[in-house]
């Protein structure tokens with residue numbers, strides 16, 4: 001029998017895909033590491049195969065693979081020159097099949113669902129997780145339910161709906177919907193793989209392992225990650241905790257979770273030394289993908305960050321827009337505002353810290369800017385006007 005464990009009360013409970021929260025603490029439970037010695041299989045090309053010993057899967061069904069992972073780790077040379085920061089890299093997760101890191105989690109959660117013989121899956125999301133779940137649901141041929149907020153934009157609805165899941169717009173409180181999805185899931189046998197699902201979290205470990213291999217078997221000193229529900233940060237951190245446990249590294253990187261000032265319940269709790277966060281009443285930020293006033297994995301994230309000397313920062317919308325622009329203009333990387341918080345956070349952090357020159361810093365670029373075009377005001381883009389007859393002169397004057 002498989003178990004999940006609660007970091008808060010240290011108890012283990014039998015795996016229940018329809019409710020993976022601790023019956024006592026109501027915090028999300030995680031998949032425990034096995035006691036056996038684990039190794040990598042570097043010759044394999046499919047990331048899940050390479051990292052199989054570290055994942056909660058005993059075998060893989062290759063037919064579910066959409067090509068997730070193997071994303072580039074790119075050195076940000078022009079940004080480094082401009083800012084005199086040390087070695088900064090972008091782990092560019094926009095290269096995943098549905099253009100965000102969510103595919104890493106979906107890949108593992110779908111493997112588990114299919115291995116356990118489930119035929120119906122679902123998620124509660126308005127953005128990246130919805131399209132990822134819908135795409136993997138299509139590939140696996142499962143009946144897929146996506147519960148959307150009532151006011152989800154047409155642009156987002158289309159990119160999910162194109163995979164033809166059962167799309168339901170739900171009126172009412174979004175936080176309550178998250179909780180309710182689990183009881184509905186149990187009734188109708190629908191596995192709701194939401195943001196802190198234990199198998200999603202294990203899937204995010206693959207990104208951490210890739211960073212380790214891409215840096216020639218070394219951990220970076222710092223990793224900056226956008227922080228919302230906390231699922232992604234937990235998974236990345238667990239990858240490096242596993243690497244340390246197995247003797248591959250001596251030290252876990254310093255994780256810096258970054259929130260948007262308009263919705264920063266965890267940054268607030270961290271700054272005031274609290275171990276539990278308070279729900280935010282009104283969230284308002286350009287970084288919609290991380291605008292979660294009541295993050296399900298918030299308390300665990302706070303705990304893991306504290307236990308591993310990490311920190312949580314917040315950045316303003318202006319800082320986010322500036323960072324998005326810098327990544328696009330200096331480095332050719334077009335990311336969502338949510339992902340640009342990583343660079344905004346690093347720029348803010350570096351005002352108070354003197355980095356050693358050999359330090360490696362990784363920014364995890366979680367999702368593509370093409371999915372949040374509405375956040376870009378057209379006034380930000382510089383367009384020259386010319387008619388065919390004066391085009392030559394216009395280009396000539398630009399070059400002057």
Ligand SMILES: Cc1ncc(COP(=O)(O)O)c(C=O)c1O
Pocket residue numbers: 100127128129195226227228229230231232233289290336338339366367
């Ligand atoms: C682009 C992007 N970045 C970061 C996050 C935050 O991830 P998590 O909710 O696991 O903290 C999300 C979550 O939806 C996202 O869509």
Ligand SMILES: [Zn+2]
Pocket residue numbers: 006007008009010011022023024025026027
């Ligand atoms: Zn508990």
